[in-house]
Amino acid sequence: LAKTTQPISMDSYEGQEVNITCSHNNIATNDYITWYQQFPSQGPRFIIQGYKTKVTNEVASLFIPADRKSSTLSLPRVSLSDTAVYYCLVGDSGGGYNKLIFGAGTRLAVHP
Amino acid sequence: NAGVTQTPKFQVLKTGQSMTLQCAQDMNHEYMSWYRQDPGMGLRLIHYSVGAGITDQGEVPNGYNVSRSTTEDFPLRLLSAAPSQTSVYFCASSPHEAGAGTDTQYFGPGTRLTVL
Numbered sequence: 740l741a742k743t744t745q746p747i748s749m750d751s752y753e754g755q756e757v758n759i760t761c762s763h764n765n766i767a768t769n770d771y772i773t774w775y776q777q778f779p780s781q782g783p784r785f786i787i788q789g790y791k792t793k794v795t796n797e798v799a800s801l802f803i804p805a806d807r808k809s810s811t812l813s814l815p816r817v818s819l820s821d822t823a824v825y826y827c828l829v830g831d832s833g834g835g836y837n838k839l840i841f842g843a844g845t846r847l848a849v850h851p
Numbered sequence: 852n853a854g855v856t857q858t859p860k861f862q863v864l865k866t867g868q869s870m871t872l873q874c875a876q877d878m879n880h881e882y883m884s885w886y887r888q889d890p891g892m893g894l895r896l897i898h899y900s901v902g903a904g905i906t907d908q909g910e911v912p913n914g915y916n917v918s919r920s921t922t923e924d925f926p927l928r929l930l931s932a933a934p935s936q937t938s939v940y941f942c943a944s945s946p947h948e949a950g951a952g953t954d955t956q957y958f959g960p961g962t963r964l965t966v967l
Contacts, residue, residue: 773953782855782941782958783894826893830953836882836901837953838909841893 743827748846757814759845761827764808769831772803772810777824777844786825787812814847822849852877855959857942863965864932872927872962874942882945882954883925884909885917887938888961894941900925901947932966939963 744762751757763772771790775783787794789801789810800813814821824844830837858873876883881902886894886909896909900919914936916928925944929936940962945954 771953775956780961782943782961783956784958785955788953788955828953836899836907836947838896838899839953839956841886841895843891843893 742840743829743842745825745827745842745845747843748848750848750850751817752850753818754816757817757821757847757849759812759814759825759827759847760809761812762809763827763829766807766829767831770829771831772801772807773828773830773839774799774801774812775826775828775841777826779823783826783841817847817849819849819851821847823847854878855942855944855957857940857959857962859962860960861963863967864929865967866933868932870929870932872929872940872942872964874925874927874959875923876925876942876944876957877923878944878946878957879922880944880957881922881947883919884943884945884956885915885925885927886941886943887911887936888941889938897927897940929964934966937964937966 773788774786776786777783787799787801791803794801802811826844828839855876884899885897888894895911898917900906906917942959943956945956
């Protein structure tokens with residue numbers, strides 16, 4: 740299974756755009772890139788998933804370069820409620836159950 | 852839909868005691884999983900199930916048993932609790948959609964377990 744590397748922590752201020760980059764040098768051809776968000780005392784929550792180029796939903800954008808060895812989660816105009824841990828995962832469920840590997844994630848702290 | 856529910860929310864056990872953590876989902880998902888999360892760390896997979904009657908081991912299965920007699924329920928049993936099992940336990944379910952990337956997992960609120 741591909742391994743991911745992301746910063747341990749980041750700080751930002753309300754209203755700023757936050758970009759969290761994840762490295763996945765050994766990503767396989769069939770792997771997708773998925774991001775989850777976890778608030779304190781809650782289970783993780785799916786944010787966004789992509790395979791290549793750019794994906795955008797109501798919460799975030801995901802930028803994936805052509806070589807797919809990294810990806811960047813972009814949170815526009817963060818608020819205090821975006822303070823959470825963000826996990827980057829890679830994998831593919833085409834062959835059956837996908838054993839997602841959650842690393843330590845990136846702790847984002849948004850300040851007033 | 853209630854989604855994924857877990858009981859209890861908190862539990863304190865003494866070393867050697869046994870207990871069952873309950874997990875239920877009402878979304879008719881095929882896949883269910885149990886994870887543990889230790890302080891400052893990510894989630895580690897304990898056991899998972901791809902359907903009623905089918906279970907398999909994850910990354911850290913020792914000391915835990917599971918069964919899946921129905922689609923809805925996936926209980927996790929601690930046979931003889933040890934302090935090393937102090938952790939937060941999350942149950943998750945997902946609908947398997949082959950070819951759609953990774954299956955989106957829906958997590959429960961967690962059970963905080965302390966073993967003295």
